[in-house]
Amino acid sequence: NAGVTQTPKFQVLKTGQSMTLQCAQDMNHEYMSWYRQDPGMGLRLIHYSVGAGITDQGEVPNGYNVSRSTTEDFPLRLLSAAPSQTSVYFCASSSPHALNTGELFFGEGSRLTVL
Amino acid sequence: GENVEQHPSTLSVQEGDSAVIKCTYSDSASNYFPWYKQELGKRPQLIIDIRSNVGEKKDQRIAVTLNKTAKHFSLHITETQPEDSAVYFCAASKGGGFKTIFGAGTRLFVKA
Numbered sequence: 198n199a200g201v202t203q204t205p206k207f208q209v210l211k212t213g214q215s216m217t218l219q220c221a222q223d224m225n226h227e228y229m230s231w232y233r234q235d236p237g238m239g240l241r242l243i244h245y246s247v248g249a250g251i252t253d254q255g256e257v258p259n260g261y262n263v264s265r266s267t268t269e270d271f272p273l274r275l276l277s278a279a280p281s282q283t284s285v286y287f288c289a290s291s292s293p294h295a296l297n298t299g300e301l302f303f304g305e306g307s308r309l310t311v312l
Numbered sequence: 313g314e315n316v317e318q319h320p321s322t323l324s325v326q327e328g329d330s331a332v333i334k335c336t337y338s339d340s341a342s343n344y345f346p347w348y349k350q351e352l353g354k355r356p357q358l359i360i361d362i363r364s365n366v367g368e369k370k371d372q373r374i375a376v377t378l379n380k381t382a383k384h385f386s387l388h389i390t391e392t393q394p395e396d397s398a399v400y401f402c403a404a405s406k407g408g409g410f411k412t413i414f415g416a417g418t419r420l421f422v423k424a
Contacts, residue, residue: 228409237321239401239416240356247410255411256313287355291409299344299409303355 199223203288203304210278210311218273218307220288226302228291229271230255231263233284234306240287246271278311285309314339316404318415326423331389333418335402338383342404345378345385346412350399359400360387392422 204219222229230245242255246265260282262274271290275282285308289301315338325331337345343364348356362369362376362385369376373392378385389396399419405412 230409230412232414237416239318240414242411242413245411256413289409289412293408293410299346299361299405299407299412300358301346301348301356301409301412303357305355 201288201290201302201304203286203307206305206307208307208309210275210309212279212311214278215274215276216278216309217275218286218288218309220271220273220304221269222271222288222290222302223269224290224292224302225268226290226292227268228293229265230289230301231261231271231273232287232289233257233282234287235284243273243286275309278309280311283309283311314342314404314411314413316402316413316415318402318418320418321416322419322421324421324423325392327392327394329392331392331396331420331422333387333400333402333420334384335386335404335415336382336384337404337413339404339406340380340383341406344405344407345376346403346405347374347376347387348401348403348414350401350417352398356401389420392420394422394424396420397422 231243232240244263288304346361350356402415
């Protein structure tokens with residue numbers, strides 16, 4: 198089991214560029230989510246999905262799009278990057294049927310810099 | 313929506329002392345309260361959790377308490393060691409990891 202895999206690990210963008218952060222999990226988890234981590238602000242929920250075809254907004258969704266066409270994949274799209282989106286992004290998954298219901302399994306993170 | 317507040321933001325203790333981190337939550341429907349530890353440059357990892365039908369849970373040197381009436385929960389680390397130095401996050405959700413909301417984090421320094 199690879200767990201939760203995020204790519205890329207590092208990315209530098211110019212203002213206005215678009216990009217997609219990839220997230221894949223091989224644990225057959227129903228629930229997937231994206232967080233951003235900024236100094237002093239903890240982990241803030243961007244978007245989440247409770248299953249294929251179902252997504253919803255979290256605390257800070259503006260400027261980001263997501264889709265969930267399969268159980269395994271949950272990409273995060275930045276349509277027009279802004280310097281305020283400079284952050285570390287974490288993808289996480291969990292399952293209500295897992296041994297420890299509620300535990301989030303995180304990817305290694307993607308550090309994004311927008312110039 | 314849920315709001316989780318965490319204090320203190322920074323905590324410095326001597327090796328062997330105890331450390332306590334406190335959190336409050338706003339949504340009375342939340343029933344699952346995990347704590348995650350994040351070492352520098354790494355991903356957050358679960359260290360202990362508590363569900364709303366339990367008041368206290370212990371795992372070796374760490375313990376968590378929950379006061380549902382006051383909407384408070386706390387992390388207690390005893391006999392701290394330098395390897396306990398990290399950022400700790402409390403969180404709250406309605407179960408299944410669904411819409412887990414995190415506190416802002418506490419940076420713990422354990423001085424040898």
